[in-house]
Amino acid sequence: MELKFTPEEEAFRMEVREFIEANLPDETREHLKKGNAPTKDMTVQWHKALHEKGWATPRWPAEWGGPGWSVTQMYIFQQENQRAGAPDPQGFNVGMIGPVLIQFASDEMKKKFLPKIASLDYWFCQGFSEPGAGSDLASLKTSAKWDEEGQQWIVNGQKTWTTYAQHADWIFLLVRTSNEGKKQEGISFLLVDMTSPGVEVHPIQTMDGGHEINSVFFTDVKVPAENLIGEVNKGWTYAKFLLGNERLGAPRVGSSQAKLEQLKEIAKERIVRGKPLWDHPRFRDKYVEAQVELKALEMTVMRVLSSMQAGADQSKPDPATSVIKIKGAQMVQRMTELFVEMAGEQALPWTDGEEGDNARIGPYWAERAAPNYFNYRKSSIYGGSDQVQKGIISKAILGL
Amino acid sequence: MNFELSDEQRMLSDSLTRFLADKYDFEKRRKYMGLEGGLDRDIWTGFAELGIFALPFSEDEGGLGGSSVETMIVGEAMGRALANEPWAEAMAIAPALLQAGSAEQRAGLAEGIIGGEIMPTWAHLEPGMIDRGEDIQTAEQGGKLSGTKTVVTFGAEADLIFVTAKGADGLGLYLVRKGADSMEARAYKTQDGKRAAEITFDGTPCEPLTGGVSAETAIGMAEARALSASIAEALGCMEVAIDETVEYIKGREQFGRPIGSFQALQHIAAGAVVEKEQVRSMAMYASVMCEDEDETARDLALSSAKVKMCDASRNVGQMSIQLHGGVGMTMEYAIGHYFKRLTMLEIAWGDRDFHMDRLCEAGGLAA
Ligand SMILES: Cc1cc2nc3c(=O)[nH]c(=O)nc-3n(C[C@H](O)[C@H](O)[C@H](O)COP(=O)(O)OP(=O)(O)OC[C@H]3O[C@@H](n4cnc5c(N)ncnc54)[C@H](O)[C@@H]3O)c2cc1C
Numbered sequence: 001m002e003l004k005f006t007p008e009e010e011a012f013r014m015e016v017r018e019f020i021e022a023n024l025p026d027e028t029r030e031h032l033k034k035g036n037a038p039t040k041d042m043t044v045q046w047h048k049a050l051h052e053k054g055w056a057t058p059r060w061p062a063e064w065g066g067p068g069w070s071v072t073q074m075y076i077f078q079q080e081n082q083r084a085g086a087p088d089p090q091g092f093n094v095g096m097i098g099p100v101l102i103q104f105a106s107d108e109m110k111k112k113f114l115p116k117i118a119s120l121d122y123w124f125c126q127g128f129s130e131p132g133a134g135s136d137l138a139s140l141k142t143s144a145k146w147d148e149e150g151q152q153w154i155v156n157g158q159k160t161w162t163t164y165a166q167h168a169d170w171i172f173l174l175v176r177t178s179n180e181g182k183k184q185e186g187i188s189f190l191l192v193d194m195t196s197p198g199v200e201v202h203p204i205q206t207m208d209g210g211h212e213i214n215s216v217f218f219t220d221v222k223v224p225a226e227n228l229i230g231e232v233n234k235g236w237t238y239a240k241f242l243l244g245n246e247r248l249g250a251p252r253v254g255s256s257q258a259k260l261e262q263l264k265e266i267a268k269e270r271i272v273r274g275k276p277l278w279d280h281p282r283f284r285d286k287y288v289e290a291q292v293e294l295k296a297l298e299m300t301v302m303r304v305l306s307s308m309q310a311g312a313d314q315s316k317p318d319p320a321t322s323v324i325k326i327k328g329a330q331m332v333q334r335m336t337e338l339f340v341e342m343a344g345e346q347a348l349p350w351t352d353g354e355e356g357d358n359a360r361i362g363p364y365w366a367e368r369a370a371p372n373y374f375n376y377r378k379s380s381i382y383g384g385s386d387q388v389q390k391g392i393i394s395k396a397i398l399g400l
Numbered sequence: 401m402n403f404e405l406s407d408e409q410r411m412l413s414d415s416l417t418r419f420l421a422d423k424y425d426f427e428k429r430r431k432y433m434g435l436e437g438g439l440d441r442d443i444w445t446g447f448a449e450l451g452i453f454a455l456p457f458s459e460d461e462g463g464l465g466g467s468s469v470e471t472m473i474v475g476e477a478m479g480r481a482l483a484n485e486p487w488a489e490a491m492a493i494a495p496a497l498l499q500a501g502s503a504e505q506r507a508g509l510a511e512g513i514i515g516g517e518i519m520p521t522w523a524h525l526e527p528g529m530i531d532r533g534e535d536i537q538t539a540e541q542g543g544k545l546s547g548t549k550t551v552v553t554f555g556a557e558a559d560l561i562f563v564t565a566k567g568a569d570g571l572g573l574y575l576v577r578k579g580a581d582s583m584e585a586r587a588y589k590t591q592d593g594k595r596a597a598e599i600t601f602d603g604t605p606c607e608p609l610t611g612g613v614s615a616e617t618a619i620g621m622a623e624a625r626a627l628s629a630s631i632a633e634a635l636g637c638m639e640v641a642i643d644e645t646v647e648y649i650k651g652r653e654q655f656g657r658p659i660g661s662f663q664a665l666q667h668i669a670a671g672a673v674v675e676k677e678q679v680r681s682m683a684m685y686a687s688v689m690c691e692d693e694d695e696t697a698r699d700l701a702l703s704s705a706k707v708k709m710c711d712a713s714r715n716v717g718q719m720s721i722q723l724h725g726g727v728g729m730t731m732e733y734a735i736g737h738y739f740k741r742l743t744m745l746e747i748a749w750g751d752r753d754f755h756m757d758r759l760c761e762a763g764g765l766a767a
Contacts, residue, residue: 001409001469002402003688009401072401264763284760291764292704299681306403323677390670391663398646398669400660 003302009072016055016080023049024086033262035339035368037212038087040123040167046087047120056089057098057118064102064110065118071309075302082254083261092124092163093117095249096242097172100189104230104238112226113191125168127159127192127216128239135388137174138184138236142218144175153190153223155198158215161382165201165214168194178233189235191227198222206378208371209350246383247321251328253298259335260291266365267342277342286341290334297327319396322389329379329386336373343369403684405473412452413473419450420481426734429482429593437557437587438595439485441519447487448516456495456625460503461510463495468625472632472687479636482734482741484594486521486554492629494520496622497562500573502611509560509575521558522622523549523576523599538565538601540574540608544582545601555597556587563606564619571615574606581605592744593737620695627702627749628690631709632683634745638676638713641720641738645669648724648735665723672719675712682708700765703755709745710752717742 005013028042038046050056058074060066069077081088098117101110116122133140142157155175165171171192178186192199198221204213229238264287267278277283304320340347346362347370354360360367380386394400405413423443432440447453455470457463471491478487490513498506512518526537527550538547545565555561561576576583583604585597612618646669649660659665682705689701717739721728728735746752759765 001405001684001688003685005401075401260764278763281760284763285756288756288759288764289707292707292759293678295685295704295765296678296682296708299685300677302401303403303681303684306401310404320677323674326674327678387667390667393670393673394663394666397673398642398666400646400650400666400669 003299005072005076009076012073013076013080016077017084019053019055020080020084020086024084028087029085032085032087034364035372037210040164043087043090044120044123047089050089051119056120057094058089059095060098060102060118064098064114071305075305079254079257082252083258085258088252090120090123091249092126092172093120093122095245096126097124097191099245100172100229100238100242103241104189109226109229122169123164123167124170124172125162125165125194125216127162127165127171127173129161130158131160135385137239138187140174140176140187142173142175144173144177144188144190144223146177147222150222151225153225153228155190155192155218155221155223158217160213160215161204162201162214162216163212165194165216166203166211170194171199171216174235174239177235184236186233187235187239188232189229189238190223191229192218192221192223196221196223206375208374210371210375243384244318244321247325247389248301248304250325250379250383251297251301252332253294253301253328256294256331256335257298259339260287260294262365263287263335263338263342266363270342272344283342286338290331290338293327293334294331297324297331300324300327319392322384322392322396325383326380326386326389332379333373333376336369336376339365339369340373405469409470409473412455412470413477415450416452416474416477417480419446420477420483424481424483426482426737429484433484433593437554438589438593439554439557444485444519445516447485448514452487453490453516454514456491457510457514461495461498461506462514463510468492468628468687468690471625471629472683475629475632476636476639476683479633479638479741480640482593482637482640482737486519486558488626488629488633489521489553489558490519492625493522493622494560494562496625497522497573497609497618498612499621500612500615500618501609505609505611512560518559519554519557520560520562521553521555522562522564523552523555524562524564524619525550527598536564536566536571538563540565540567540572540606543605543607544603545574545576545606546603547601549599549601551590551596552585552599554595555599556585557595561599562609563601564615565606567608571619573609573615573618575609576601576604576606590744592741620699623749624690624698624702627706628683628686630745630748631679631686631705634709634713634742635676635679635683637738637742637745638672638679638716641716641735641742642669642672642676644735644738645672645720645723648727652725659723668719668723672716675715679709679712696762697766700759700762703750703758704765706750706755707752707759710755713742713746 032038047056054067057066058069058077062068101114128137130140130142144153144155147154171194173190173192174187175190176186177188180186198219200217202215203211205211268276270277301324304318343366346366349361351360351367352358452474454463455466459465494513498509513520527548545563559578563574563576565572565574582602584600587595587597590596649665650658652659686702686705689698692698720735721739724735727733
């Protein structure tokens with residue numbers, strides 16, 4: 001057991017830090033520091049910059065363009081990227097569909113899709129949830145019927161909560177291909193071009209006023225046979241693998257660390273009832289408690305990565321990822337609460353940016369405090385809610 | 401970075417676990433607790449024969465030169481078995497305190513501890529010294545100690561007592577042998593099945609530890625290592641508390657089915673797993689950081705681990721009793737004993753408030 005980083009690893013950290021310092025556009029950095037989510041352009045620009053450097057797909061095998069990093073290097077990269085306030089590489093591509101293709105798709109399909117997924121020439125979105133199939137994902141109804149004549153799949157149905165469908169070139173879909181037997185056994189995994197006739201995207205506004213989620217409707221959408229991943233009716237296995245990876249990506253430790261740093265910096269300046277907020281014991285308690293929990297989470301994440309590196313079976317999700325998902329969501333949410341609490345009444349104005357009639361009133365960091373708090377309630381709902389994760393722990397770890 | 405145990409470390413864990421399964425099940429533990437002094441010296445000798453006491457001592461002290469990671473492994477196993485013996489005094493505290501002594505003192509005492517002939521303890525806290533930083537009142541003058549020490553683990557049974565006291569040159573560490581003159585030990589049982597003593601020195605002859613690091617440095621190391629060991633011990637307790645609870649709710653039937661099939665209970669148990677896993681991470685962090693040369697970084701890291709441990713130990717301990725229902729309340733069932741040990745471990749080596757204070761004063765962990 002060795003938690004200290006070696007000189008080589010520290011040198012790698014400096015290399016990553018310097019690269020980000022030299023290449024991350026100031027505009028992106030400033031935008032994110034204010035608590036905004038990156039725009040599509042910002043994510044694409046940064047993803048492509050990382051891709052050119054060979055760093056956009058850290059966990060992919062070298063054969064498919066991964067950098068061949070150790071788990072420690074992956075961890076250092078992610079932490080540095082998040083701490084610098086840079087956008088993450090596009091997660092649906094890098095953390096979800098890419099690994100599924102690598103693990104389960106034919107060579108032909110890999111060759112066709114992986115390079116464009118890695119470079120973000122194809123932006124993928126995730127078409128799993130439906131109005132009637134949320135936590136009970138396997139009850140999904142969107143159907144793909146085999147068209148013998150055209151040798152293709154015909155897709156009908158509705159997906160919902162689809163993040164960034166408005167940006168997407170492609171969607172990966174879970175579809176029903178059989179109604180026989182257990183509902184998990186009639187599901188297949190398809191890749192669908194968003195420009196196909198019959199695909200329609202409808203925006204959904206979230207309570208913070210943002211537009212990141214959508215409903216996606218499919219009416220007689222024709223999908224070529226070769227866009228099916230692996231075998232027909234085996235989609236559930238691939239989906240479970242994907243969800244395990246999604247959970248591992250949930251905690252965003254580096255980002256929370258950066259938020260804590262920012263919180264401290266601001267609290268030292270902010271005068272509340274005659275003294276800096278930082279000097280108020282109640283604030284200090286909350287800060288330290290959050291920091292303690294985050295440190296434990298950081299160690300838990302590293303521990304799971306380390307056991308993966310040491311050869312744990314990677315085709316099945318490690319139930320410890322459910323622990324990480326629950327704590328990760330909690331920490332992300334806790335950070336947003338602390339910002340609202342720090343902002344106090346300055347969290348009230350619903351303003352928008354630097355200029356115009358509805359320009360910002362309070363400090364730069366307070367504008368997004370409340371919207372982010374509202375928005376991040378999502379993190380304990382998506383990717384398998386807290387209750388779903390506890391169900392997984394009860395069954396897979398405790399055998400209940 | 402690497403969180404995996406080496407093959408030797410795995411073997412250590414296996415052999416100690418086997419020994420404890422064989423010699424320290426719940427019924428045998430009850431028997432040992434009923435013996436005079438609350439322990440069976442054969443068990444202590446057995447630990448020594450397994451070689452665990454040699455782990456933390458350096459090679460020139462006659463030991464194996466292990467690290468606190470080994471102490472963590474031992475602590476987790478001892479926690480699982482609810483072992484009462486002062487193993488942490490031997491493995492975490494004595495090797496650290498001895499750093500204040502000369503090479504001769506170190507080698508001589510290490511030999512006895514490693515072999516199991518010397519069971520050591522530490523008389524450090526004093527009545528009213530709830531806040532650990534307060535001044536030590538016990539004093540040494542002309543080779544004699546006077547003062548009162550409180551909650552000295554196995555204080556009446558230990559062969560060797562390390563005593564913290566003020567000497568002519570400030571804070572010092574002194575050795576007192578079992579049965580020394582002018583010493584009175586009022587022994588009692590602790591809430592969690594150990595023994596402890598209130599010890600009064602009234603001109604008790606002692607030997608100073610000199611020739612090594614300062615007493616402050618040695619005490620800092622001892623407290624850090626003891627705290628780290630106790631977090632590992634708590635982790636072991638939490639694991640068994642969860643296992644026992646899960647076994648129980650699988651078997652207990654109400655409303656015509658196992659109560660473990662009720663989702664409300666499943667989610668409580670799953671929540672406890674989440675907390676326990678966070679403690680496992682912190683136990684590893686603490687075991688590595690307790691040897692850090694930067695004392696401030698070391699102490700803050702340990703404080704953060706302790707705060708997490710306290711919160712998790714309440715969660716796990718209380719849920720275990722709740723899910724057992726009435727039988728959880730009984731002396732007969734093991735679960736209550738795990739709960740009691742967890743509760744006492746929360747208090748040991750600085751409670752949550754103490755460690756929160758230490759962290760808050762420093763402005764939190766270093767970034
Ligand atoms: C912002 C956001 C972005 C999203 N992005 C995507 C995306 O890109 N692609 C995609 O496919 N999906 C996405 N989702 C959907 C997400 O995965 C679902 O919301 C999630 O699976 C929960 O389903 P649901 O909303 O239907 O809630 P429901 O399943 O109806 O759950 C409602 C409540 O009941 C609880 N519950 C449900 N079943 C049980 C049970 N058996 N036991 C105990 N409690 C239970 C849940 O935990 C929750 O608290 C997104 C969601 C959000 C909020």
